[in-house]
Amino acid sequence: MGSPLGTKETRGFPPFSKPILIISGLLPADKRNHIKKLIEKYLEDFSRGRLKKPEKCELCRRKQCLNWHGFYSRQVISLAGTEYIPIRRVLCKECGKTFAVLPGFILKRRRYGIDVMRFALEGAERTTCEKAAGELVHIYGLFIDSLTIWLWKKKIPKLFLQAAPQM
Numbered sequence: 791m792g793s794p795l796g797t798k799e800t801r802g803f804p805p806f807s808k809p810i811l812i813i814s815g816l817l818p819a820d821k822r823n824h825i826k827k828l829i830e831k832y833l834e835d836f837s838r839g840r841l842k843k844p845e846k847c848e849l850c851r852r853k854q855c856l857n858w859h860g861f862y863s864r865q866v867i868s869l870a871g872t873e874y875i876p877i878r879r880v881l882c883k884e885c886g887k888t889f890a891v892l893p894g895f896i897l898k899r900r901r902y903g904i905d906v907m908r909f910a911l912e913g914a915e916r917t918t919c920e921k922a923a924g925e926l927v928h929i930y931g932l933f934i935d936s937l938t939i940w941l942w943k944k945k946i947p948k949l950f951l952q953a954a955p956q957m
């Protein structure tokens with residue numbers, strides 16, 4: 791049984807077993823290229839059938855019981871723009887539930903990519919939510935309400951910003 795360490799603090803958020811985007815310290819154009827490359831790599835892995843299935847079922851936590859189970863299309867808004875990407879689903883043989891296998895650059899039920907959230911949250915930490923929203927418009931042409939950034943700040947745990955190694 792034994793639940794993983796930190797379960798309490800991260801409740802409601804997906805486990806960050808996937809690599810988190812490393813964008814801190816990069817210049818704006820490099821951040822855009824970085825996410826672009828990650829998305830391209832993901833699309834290539836998808837089309838070549840190279841995506842990896844998670845080891846455990848997200849719901850019942852049993853191991854080696856997942857089969858691919860179709861896919862759907864999902865919008866992702868990143869620092870590189872807006873696009874639709876395919877998301878594969880898996881079906882658990884043990885509990886019969888299905889869930890999505892998301893790439894490392896997006897979170898469940900959130901339209902904006904992790905790169906956008908990180909950029910906004912780092913800006914908000916440094917200055918204010920309003921200024922962070924202004925930077926997103928000015929640098930990336932992305933209009934995000936400062937209230938949205940404020941809500942991210944409330945909901946996204948600090949872990950999100952701290953977990954990724956700095957470049």
Ligand SMILES: [Zn+2]
Nearest residue numbers: 847850882885
């Ligand atoms: Zn299961």
